Amino acid sequence: DSGVTQTPKHLITATGQRVTLRCSPRSGDLSVYWYQQSLDQGLQFLIQYYNGEERAKGNILERFSAQQFPDLHSELNLSSLELGDSALYFCASSVDGGGNEQFFGPGTRLTVL
């Protein structure tokens, strides 16, 4: 158990809908990262927050947004969902950004029908 929690574990929804994925980092970790992993693909970095502020942005679509709250939990919002958005979404946390080990949550499996 990495100490990072994600909810829900599974999510099934329809095209055009909007969903919110939630992540709670390990106690003491200030950075949260979001990744997307499509079937048999590598990890695609989406976005990073550090202590409530956006720190780095990767290949995140404009339909996707995220935020980190004062209690350091984070939410990833996906809107106008398309079939291609079906993937595993991982949240990871680290003490700080950059060279620190990232601890991954169990992921949310999103299926868009």
Place this chain on the structure above:
Amino acid sequence: GQNIDQPTEMTATEGAIVQINCTYQTSGFNGLFWYQQHAGEAPTFLSYNVLDGLEEKGRFSSFLSRSKGYSYLLLKELQMKDSASYLCAVDGDSNYQLIWGAGTKLIIKP
């Protein structure tokens, strides 16, 4: 640009030794991570190399050559449970994010 290369897939036999290579071209270098990921599960940390040389941790060892932009993960006494993807990631600069390779899928055969 920034790039990390790993073989897509490798096959090895139970009880044998396998070496998974990772080459990188990044604008900077602070360290290199190896993670293991079983299918459908979260990546888990294996090793972190900052200095050149070999670091051994049980059945797993990781090697780094900064001058060559090269690392490898060595797995000894392979077990069926080692069947997984192995991800190489570089802490390349001050952009606060890791640069991830696509991963190497390791298949262990009896």
